[in-house]
Every structure is written in C-alpha cells, then in structure tokens.
Amino acid sequence: MTGSPSDLEQRVAACRDRLSSVPGGARSPDGWLFARLVAAREVRGERALLGLSPSELAGLAARHFATNALTVPSHESVALxxxxxxxxxxxxxxxxxxxxxxxxxxxxxxxxxxxxxxxxxxxxxxxxxxxxxxxxxxxxxxxxxxxxxxxxxxxxxxxxxxxxxxxxxxxxxxxxxxxxxxxxxxxxxxxxxxxxxx
Structure with a gap:
C-alpha cells in the first residue's frame, strides 16, 4: 500500500478504533493491545503476517473486538x-x-x-x-x-x-x-x- 507515514498512521488508528469500538481506548487494556496489533497488519493487507489461524483470529475478535468489526474468512491465507x-x-x-x-x-x-x-x-x-x-x-x-x-x-x-x-x-x-x-x-x-x- 502507498501513502505517507502520517496517512498510514491515520488509517491504522481508524482501524484500531473500529476494532476496539472505542476511539482512543478499548473495553480492556488487552483489547486495546490486540486492536493495535491487528490494525497494523490489516491496513497493509498483511493480516497473514500475524501467523494466526482463522479460528484463532475469530476467537481473539470475539473476546476483544466490537461485534462484526473484523471479518474472518474460514480459509484465510497464512504467511508462507x-x-x-x-x-x-x-x-x-x-x-x-x-x-x-x-x-x-x-x-x-x-x-x-x-x-x-x-x-x-x-x-x-x-x-x-x-x-x-x-x-x-x-x-x-x-x-x-x-x-x-x-x-x-x-x-x-x-x-x-x-x-x-x-x-x-x-x-x-x-x-x-x-x-x-x-x-x-x-x-x-x-x-x-x-x-x-x-
């Protein structure tokens, strides 16, 4: 993906806030951390680099993210x-x-x-x-x-x-x-x- 560093940071922040459901925060410190980690890869189209299986990512989303904030395909590609x-x-x-x-x-x-x-x-x-x-x-x-x-x-x-x-x-x-x-x-x-x- 292209764009200036500040543009990328803004997109990561927006994605993080969408996942956590609370701008500038989250339901828990752990939820905030995972929203940051996932958002950093999500906006770059690099979700596979997290190394998580679809079931692990879905479980993480269910525990910490807003409902339906992250779509997890059942056959998501993993990092080669x-x-x-x-x-x-x-x-x-x-x-x-x-x-x-x-x-x-x-x-x-x-x-x-x-x-x-x-x-x-x-x-x-x-x-x-x-x-x-x-x-x-x-x-x-x-x-x-x-x-x-x-x-x-x-x-x-x-x-x-x-x-x-x-x-x-x-x-x-x-x-x-x-x-x-x-x-x-x-x-x-x-x-x-x-x-x-x-």
Missing part, C-alpha cells in the same frame, strides 16, 4: 514460511506459551506468542514489526503477558535478540540472531561479529 522459519516460529511460540503469566487469558497468551514469533521473522526492530510505537510498548506488553522474559533481560538487549537468545538457551543451542535480524538496520550493533546480510 520456509521450513527453517516455520520451525523457529513454532519453537518460539511454544517457548513463550511456557512463560505466560498465569493471570492472562490462556488463548490471548497463545495468540500473542504466535504474533511475536512471526514478528521475529521480519527484518526490523520488534516494535516496528508489531506496528507499535516504540520499545516501551513491547516492554509493557511483555511485562503483562510474559514477565519472565522481561526479568531475563538484565543486559537491556533489543527484544528480538533477547527472545532468540532465550529460545536458543532453553534448547541447549548456541545463541544467534532471529531469522529476521540480518535484515535490520542495527544487525551490526546487535551482532558485531557477524557480517550484515543484505
């Missing part, structure tokens, strides 16, 4: 991943689900874990890949749903690097970049010993 990306996304999702805060809705945590795992496949800072406003938004989201992840970030690493590192360590693997990291502008900062891949 190669074998390595699919394995990483599945492992990251399962890793995050295992760290979900007990007070969060289990299906919400599962949906967010899926969205985060698929965002790690894209080549930018995690907050941009999620369509959020900045790193603080990611910190707040992780604190709510996966507080142990936040507690593990004692070196103030970038979130995508931290997630990839913690997943690798949990599997007994050598830590390395997430699949999307090599395309990021700060790849050399996060991984100075690796050559930047274009």
């Amino acid at each position: 991943l190669d074998e390595k990306q699919a394995a990483f996304a599945a492992a990251m999702r399962d890793f995050l689900i295992g760290l979900a805060a007990s007070e969060t809705h289990a299906e919400d945590a599962r949906c967010l874990a899926t969205i985060l795992a698929h965002a790690c496949l894209r080549p930018d800072h995690l907050w941009r890949d999620l369509g959020l406003s900045g790193r603080d938004d990611v910190t707040q989201m992780l604190t709510r749903f996966f507080p142990e992840v936040v507690a593990r970030n004692t070196q103030n690493l970038r979130w995508k690097k931290l997630l990839a590192r913690e997943l690798a360590l949990s599997r007994g693997d050598v830590p390395g970049p997430a699949p999307g990291c090599p395309g990021c502008e700060d790849f050399g900062f996060c991984f100075p010993d690796r050559k930047h891949a274009n």
Whole structure:
C-alpha cells in the first residue's frame, strides 16, 4: 500500500478504533493491545503476517473486538514460511506459551506468542514489526503477558535478540540472531561479529 507515514498512521488508528469500538481506548487494556496489533497488519493487507489461524483470529475478535468489526474468512491465507522459519516460529511460540503469566487469558497468551514469533521473522526492530510505537510498548506488553522474559533481560538487549537468545538457551543451542535480524538496520550493533546480510 502507498501513502505517507502520517496517512498510514491515520488509517491504522481508524482501524484500531473500529476494532476496539472505542476511539482512543478499548473495553480492556488487552483489547486495546490486540486492536493495535491487528490494525497494523490489516491496513497493509498483511493480516497473514500475524501467523494466526482463522479460528484463532475469530476467537481473539470475539473476546476483544466490537461485534462484526473484523471479518474472518474460514480459509484465510497464512504467511508462507520456509521450513527453517516455520520451525523457529513454532519453537518460539511454544517457548513463550511456557512463560505466560498465569493471570492472562490462556488463548490471548497463545495468540500473542504466535504474533511475536512471526514478528521475529521480519527484518526490523520488534516494535516496528508489531506496528507499535516504540520499545516501551513491547516492554509493557511483555511485562503483562510474559514477565519472565522481561526479568531475563538484565543486559537491556533489543527484544528480538533477547527472545532468540532465550529460545536458543532453553534448547541447549548456541545463541544467534532471529531469522529476521540480518535484515535490520542495527544487525551490526546487535551482532558485531557477524557480517550484515543484505
């Protein structure tokens, strides 16, 4: 889609408000978060990049969005991943689900874990890949749903690097970049010993 950044931001905000049914807010903080995440992909025609199945997206919409605000086809296309990306996304999702805060809705945590795992496949800072406003938004989201992840970030690493590192360590693997990291502008900062891949 084309348009200026401010035009895109306006369309994302309008979509977010339509989903949440409350301009500038939502029925709950979790509803507001999911409306932001879905709207960021929806206005770009990139809903498949969320990684959610039609049933997961429909359940999320039923829990948080205004009635009929999001049409979910029964056979929605999903993001095409190669074998390595699919394995990483599945492992990251399962890793995050295992760290979900007990007070969060289990299906919400599962949906967010899926969205985060698929965002790690894209080549930018995690907050941009999620369509959020900045790193603080990611910190707040992780604190709510996966507080142990936040507690593990004692070196103030970038979130995508931290997630990839913690997943690798949990599997007994050598830590390395997430699949999307090599395309990021700060790849050399996060991984100075690796050559930047274009």
